[in-house]
Amino acid sequence: MFDLLVIGDANPDVILGPLDAPLAFEQREQLVGAGALTLGGSAAIMACGAARLGLRVAFAGRVGDDDAGRYVRDALNARGVDTEALRVDPERSTPLTVVLxxxxxxxxxxxxxxxxxxxxxxxxxxxxxxxxxxxxxxxYFLMPGLAKALPGLLRTARAHGATTSLDTNDDPAGLWDPSGLAAVLAETDILLPNAHEARHLARSLDSSGSPDSSDSLASLASLEAAAAALAARGPLVVVKNGADGALCHDGRTLVTTRGITVTPVDAVGAGDSFDAGFVAATLAGLPPARALDLAAVCGALSTRAQGGTPAQPSWDEAVAHVTSEEK
Known part of the structure; x- marks a missing residue:
């Protein structure tokens, strides 16, 4: 029996920066202050964060039969994530990401x-x-095959008594295609977008309008409206809003948190660590307001080192920061 099954992407991340000038082509070489090779992929970072918080975590996905795939499996195992369901594809390569x-x-x-x-x-x-x-x-948008199967997978999990959550992450195509999203949200208990994603998802699912590629509605009020619109489709909507904290909306009640102040080294994966914190807190029986506080702490503390996983907090560390903020 596992506390958490994470489905999705896992890959090595090469993180370079900070870049203090525009990226140059024409075979120019630019120097940056730091670089790191670390485990990446939204699903993999979330799984590691949840394991660090004390959950029994399994991972399901696919990597290639290559050095990058072996690195991913070893990194997940080293962080306490079960990889028996991490399939090896003999024909395709493991995904690779460079973060500038x-x-x-x-x-x-x-x-x-x-x-x-x-x-x-x-x-x-x-x-x-x-x-x-x-x-x-x-x-969700990176894996169209999995996206099509997701309503059925989540429905099966719920039939066995599990709760469910989804972080769509960004849409690289910029289309925010709504086909299939409504069916997924109907089987999702917790939706975990960031502010940018929440606005685009809400617009995309609004049958009276069309997706807007601009981010002109940047006020908190519009973010609340987007969260409320998404919550009306069923899930508890939990929105990450960077340095401004986070909010959650259940269709009736809005809850907010300002989070904690840290000096970030690297924000890669902070949203995934936030997801891990919210799910772990919810499984521990905390109400949404308390889960939101703990999730914001988990996201903030994860920025203390390069990469998504090296600085993820333990449960006791996260709770101590929440308690400290309340004093």
Whole structure:
């Protein structure tokens, strides 16, 4: 029996930065202050964060039969994540991501998708869905095959008594295609977008309008409206809003947290660590307001080192920071 099954992407991340000038081509070489090779992928980082918080975690997905795939498996195992359901694809390569950071916390992400497009519902063993308390899926738009299977997978998990969550992450195509999203949200207990994603998802699902590529509605009020619109489709909507904290909306009540102040080294994976904190707190029986506080702490503390996993907090460390903020 597992506390958490995570479904989705796993890959090595090469993180370089901060870049203090525009990226130069024409074979120019630019120097940056730091670089790191670390475990990446929204689902993998979330799984590691949850294991660090004390949950029994299994991972389902697909990697290639290559050095990058072996690195991913070893990194997950080293952090206490069960990888029996991490399938090896003999024909496709493991995804690879390069993250370029710059001062101010912004970053560019370049990904070679490898096995992502081939990942599907068959990569998630049904016995795992029946043997877990919660199922989390990530990177919805990166894995179209898995996205199509997701409503059925989550429905099966719920039929066995599990709760479910989804972090769609960004849409690299910028289309925010709504087809299939409503069916997924109907089987999702907790939706975990960031502010940018929440606005786009809400607009995309609004049948009276069309997706807007601009982010002109940047006020807190519009973010509340987007969260409320998404919550009306069923899930508890938990929105990460960077330095401004986070909020959650259940369709009736809005809850907010300002989070904690840290001096970030690297924000890669902070949202995934936030997801881990919220799910772990919810499984521990905490109400949404308390879970939101703990999740914000987990996201903030994860930024203390380069990469998504090295600085993820333990449960006791996260709770201590929440308690300290309340005094």
């Amino acid at each position: 950071t710059r001062d101010g916390g912004d970053r560019a992400i370049l990904t070679a998708p490898g096995t992502l497009a081939a990942t599907g519902g068959d990569d998630v063993p049904e016995p795992l869905l029946a043997a877990t308390r919660h199922v989390h899926a990530a990177s």
